[in-house]
Every structure is written in C-alpha cells, then in structure tokens.
Amino acid sequence: MTENLKLNIKDKFNTELPADPILENSRRQVSKACFSLVKPKLTENPEMLHVSDDMLINLGLTEADSHSEQFLKVFTGNTVLENTHPYAMCYGGHQFGNWAGQLGDGRAINLFEIEHNHTNWAVQLKGAGETPYSRTADGLAVLRSSIREYLCSEAMFHLGVPTTRALSLALSGDSVLRDMLYDGNSAYEKGAIVTRVSPSFLRFGSYEILSSRQDVATLKTLVDYTIKHHFSHLGVPSKESYIQFFAEVSQRTLEMIIHWQRVGFVHGVMNTDNMSILGLTIDYGPYGWLEDFDFGWTPNTTDSQHKRYRYGNQPNMGLWNLYQLANALYPLIEDAKPLEAVLDAYKTDFEVESLNMMRSKLGLQREEDSDQKLMQDLEDNLQLSETDMTIFFRNLSQFTKDNHAEGLKVVADAFYVPNEISSEIRQKWNIWFQLYAKRLETETLSDSERKELMNAVNPKYVLRNYMSQLAIDDADKGNYDLIDELFQLLKKPYSEQPKYEKWFAKRPDWARHKVGCSMLSCSS
Structure with a gap:
C-alpha cells in the first residue's frame, strides 16, 4: 500500500505566469515565457540518505512521512503527484562580468509549491535530469556536490544567514560522469538528488533575460507577480512600487552579504543568475569558509586568476549585480535617478552596517x-x-x-x-x-x-x-x-x-x- 503525503499544494508560479508552449524536452531558446514544463528523470535505485526534521515540519510533514515509499519516490523524481506540473525556470545572467544570455534551470526541476502555516514554499529537485536549459549538460548531480549543498544550506540557516533550505538528500542509484577539475580526467561518481526549498527561486537573471530581449510585457507580468506574492506590503504595481521593490531587494542583498562577511562565508560564484531576488543565499557550488583570514581568498578554481568573487570583494559584487538588476527594471520605470539613488544608498549603508557588524563581533x-x-x-x-x-x-x-x-x-x-x-x-x-x-x-x-x-x-x-x-x-x-x-x-x-x-x-x-x-x- 502506498502512503499518501498530506501536502497543501498551492501552485502559483506555473499557474499565474506565462509558460513555454513547447512541451518537448529539447535544448532551445525560450522566449516570452518564465518556465518550461518538464518531468524529472526516473532513477535506477533511489535511496534516501538524510531528511531535515526542521523542513519536514515547515512543509506540514511528519517523520513517519519521511520513511514512506511515496516520500522517497516524490523527492527523487520517480513519482509526479497528481495535479502537479513540474517545471524548469527560464533566466539569464552575467557570469564573471559577461552577459551569458539564456541560462535557466539546467539541473533543477521545480515540483510544486506548498502553503503551510501561512508560509509559501517552492520545492525543487536538484540533479533530477535534463531540461530545455541544460545546454550540453546532463542535468544530474553527484553525491559530493549534493552533500555540500544539503549540509551548507541548513548550516547557514542556523547561523542566522538568509538562505534557501534543503529538505532531503538522496542517492539516485545511477552513476554520473564528471570531470571534477576540468582537466580531462572524467570519472563515474554516485548520482544524488537534493530537495531544495525556498519561498521563491527567482533570481536577478529572471528579470534580466526578459529585459535583454525587450520583452517588457512579460517583464512587467513577472515583476507584478513578484510584488504580489513576495513584496505585497508595497501595494499595487506602479512606478513607485517598482522603485520601492528595487530598494528592498538592494537592502536584503546588503544584509545577506553582511552576514556572509560576519561568519567568513565565500559564495564563490556571485553571477547574477545566482543572486536571489529575496536576498537569500542560493546555489551552493564552489563555496568555502575562510580558514585563514584573507580578503583575497576565493574557493573557486575558475576564479583563481582574477579573484572576482574573493571574500573582500563580495560587497562590491553585490553592488555590481544590483546595477544589472537596475538596468533590467529600467524599462518599467524609465527614470534612472531613483535607481541610482538606491545604488548610492547601498554604498553608504554598507559602510555603516559593516562597521556595526564588526562592533558586534568585538562586543561593542x-x-x-x-x-x-x-x-x-x-x-x-x-x-x-x-x-x-x-x-x-x-x-x-x-x-x-x-x-x-x-x-x-x-x-x-x-x-x-x-x-x-x-x-x-x-x-x-x-x-x-x-x-x-x-x-x-x-x-x-x-x-x-x-x-x-x-x-x-x-x-x-x-x-x-x-x-x-x-x-x-x-x-x-x-x-x-x-x-x-x-x-x-x-x-x-x-x-x-x-x-x-x-x-x-x-x-x-x-x-x-x-x-x-x-x-x-x-x-x-
């Protein structure tokens, strides 16, 4: 007998925003859409390794649920719940300072949204197979990267750092070919899947891709949706609320990076597609913790020469990324001055907040x-x-x-x-x-x-x-x-x-x- 999970599913993203009309799971450019429907890949022999008891409670689930057959199947992508429509999000991004065009969820598949205790949670699988945005990749993940993401996202939450969360870590039972150091030495590794959870996985690049294509109509639809569901206190959409929205994103980004600096966390790849619109730490890839106190340290081998994303430069990168978001939102505002004022405030506020953070570390x-x-x-x-x-x-x-x-x-x-x-x-x-x-x-x-x-x-x-x-x-x-x-x-x-x-x-x-x-x- 299959136990039924009692989930209060309240999908919004894939019911209120424009979808990619093409249903075929083929690599392609997706226009005038915020997502593409796609189903997770069936796995060979899934095995649940660990489940976060905190996140079970947040989603309205129990420990008994986490041991059920259906839990295993749903959170490894082997069962799609009735009346749900999994999807991959469309977004672009600046990578290491250069516009990369369309990127999207290349190895993440959003399952559904859950509402529990007046909080909305988007639930997605990382490593569950290819999507239209996978480009030349397989959409899968290996155990080592999945362990790092699972442990770190929950660790960051308990440190008091704004972050996405993780519900579960599972083996897929499949082998995945990876060239870990990009040096031509590929090897098969254990495949794994992390269930990631967040109020939203929208990122700066979600808005950039639409603006870059001059698709102002879809851009407005997405910004209005974001304000309605995540910044509702700003009121009805208007030029003024768009400016206030940008100001709040800027403030949240600043607060997040202050926390990174406080605990010695280095993200490693602060591309605009890895910047959450909610000011959450997102996409745990080549991150690292300062061992030696070194402003010039980066954990990312790709960044080892120019050190763009080094510890001491994270505040500047937050500002640079906000400039790109300001450019993306400009077509809805058509006035640079209020956007520039927000960016100027970031610089001033960061100096003040950084000093206050250091005072707290010294007990002052x-x-x-x-x-x-x-x-x-x-x-x-x-x-x-x-x-x-x-x-x-x-x-x-x-x-x-x-x-x-x-x-x-x-x-x-x-x-x-x-x-x-x-x-x-x-x-x-x-x-x-x-x-x-x-x-x-x-x-x-x-x-x-x-x-x-x-x-x-x-x-x-x-x-x-x-x-x-x-x-x-x-x-x-x-x-x-x-x-x-x-x-x-x-x-x-x-x-x-x-x-x-x-x-x-x-x-x-x-x-x-x-x-x-x-x-x-x-x-x-």
Missing part, C-alpha cells in the same frame, strides 16, 4: 569615532600571519579589559604557524589589545555579558571544507554517519557542544591543498 554596543581605526588595525593584524578567523573571534570573547597583556595568549590557538609571530608582529598585536581594552572601558557591559553577546554572533562551528570532504569520503564508501553528525553539530553553531569539540579546530595540514578542501570547481 556604543558607537565611537575611533572604531573605524580599531577595526582597520585589527584586519591588518589578522593578515600579518595565517590566522583562523572562526577560532580567533570565538576565543576573543575570553579577553578581559583588565588583562590586556594576555591578549595574544587568549587567541594563540588561532595561529596556524605560531613561529610566524615575530617580535614585530607581537608588538603590533599588543598595541591593538591595549587599544581594545581601552575601548572596552567605555562600555557598560561586564566581561561575562560581553562574552555572551560575542558568542551569539561569532560561531564556534562552521562547515569547513575539510569537514564536508570527510563526510564525502565516507559516503563514497557507503558510510553516511558523518553526514548526520555534521548536520546535528551545525544546528547549534553558537553553542559549546562539548561532545563535538574536535570540530572546533584549525584546518588540518593534510587538507591545506587537498581537492575539495581548499579550491573547488563549479562542478563541486
């Missing part, structure tokens, strides 16, 4: 004119030697203003090569700790109160690349226990969790240059 509540220099000196010092960002800021909460001479001892575990700390570097740090102690004297919090505040914004545990790689290596051997261990650990990234203390450690030496632990390709 008041604003002082000297703070800008205090932060600049700190960032300069962090780059004098290889210094682990997560460990440094977490341990800094143990610093006390009455004992600033011990500052270096407090953060000593963060240094990768302790003998790099020369007398000159030591002196610079001691000067900084003196200034920090003096600054703390202007605050009213006790040391214990400040420690609590700092530990609420400086995580103890993040998903370092080597941790993901260990889970991937085990999974390749058929052992999936580490996926669950990391999943549980990352639910409480700000808590001490003594039983997981081994994960509060610097990247091991063996992982420094290992594939998957340092640089990753876009196929990762």
